[in-house]
Amino acid sequence: MNKRKILATTSLAGCFGCHMSFLDIDERILDLIELVEFNKSPIDDIKKFTKECDIGLIEGGVCNSENVEILKEFRKHCKILVSFGECAIMGGLPALRNTIPIEECIREAYLEGPSVSDSNEEGILPNDEELPMLLNKVYPCHEIVKIDYFLPGCPPRADLIWESLYALITEQEIKLPYEVIKYD
Amino acid sequence: MKEFVTITIDDQEIKARPGEYIVDAARRNGIYIPTLCNMSGVKPAGSCRICTVNVNGRLMTSCTTPVAEGMEIETISQEIADFRKTVVELLLIEGNHFCPSCEKSGNCELQALGYRFEVMVPRFPYQFPKRDIDASNPKLIKDHNRCVLCKRCIRTILDEEGHHIFAFRYRGHQLQITIDPEYGMNMTDELAQKAAKNCPVGALLYRGKHGFEIPIGKRKYDKEPIGSDIEKLKKVKIS
Incomplete structure (x- = not known):
């Protein structure tokens, strides 16, 4: 048997739905752990890269400075990067803010929105160096770093994730069935 | 005038009615040419370019080109496949197509073309x-x-007296569809439903209907690619 491939995953500006869909491969996860070893990933809770990885799965788009940093780190440590899910591919629902100026977004979220206008009388805005800076808009991952493969879906179907991952791990070509490619 | 003309589509000889558009002749014979702005029986607009085919060595839109004796038409080639895929990609980036939050998702023709051409990004x-x-x-x-400016609503939605309810306004990148303030207000439910149904994307939504009523897996393009119904015609004919 070949050496086990090393897999890393992360969720940037996403909802973790793609990771949930990843877990939706059900008992095939037992086959997966025979084939791969997880490194940095919420699945095993390894926070920092301890090894160079073969495959990195990216969920979510890029909405703040921390996302940029993590994504660049993934590019540095992973041979193959895969955008999985609509957010990683096109920004997804967080990118709904892309047509609204950032100032207006922050104003609505912290000062004028119906749930905050009464409770934030001093008009405090989050401004701490510990907090990542928001970007002017939400970017698809491939506009920040080179991405090798794309798996659309919101979330990508478990079968799509499994089939593609299996093909990548075993270095085979695949012909994806029609039903698994969806944008929603 | 001749009763029919003979054309060749992808090496298959076909008898077509004079004056008929290439796309319709192909469809009657089980050859699916992808379309987006076109609607059968409605005067073509030729605005989306998806139905581009190679006619005697030139790229032409098959929805606006009538058949002529001896035409040699190619609908499948790498060049045409790339061209069509590019059109879908350009339409996807040009607007704001947030499929996960769109009621039309699963029944959207633009999305279905994306699936058919395997547009991953x-x-x-x-x-x-x-x-x-x-x-x-x-x-x-x-x-x-979500509007792709296909003009289907403009071309097909007329009230009983023949007034157009939809029109274009502005020009260039600001071009958009507009509803006539007077005739639009008096639109019947049937007409409004027809407008929403004819819209290939989710740009026109009928208010009287709940969104997301059809579960995922049972929507129009969940299981079979757009155009499968036409391609099945051919399979039946052969067997």
């Missing part, structure tokens, strides 16, 4: 244009973010 940068949603009409919600 557009090769062009997303534009995220600032467009508004117009909810002033009592029967329809008009979302410019």
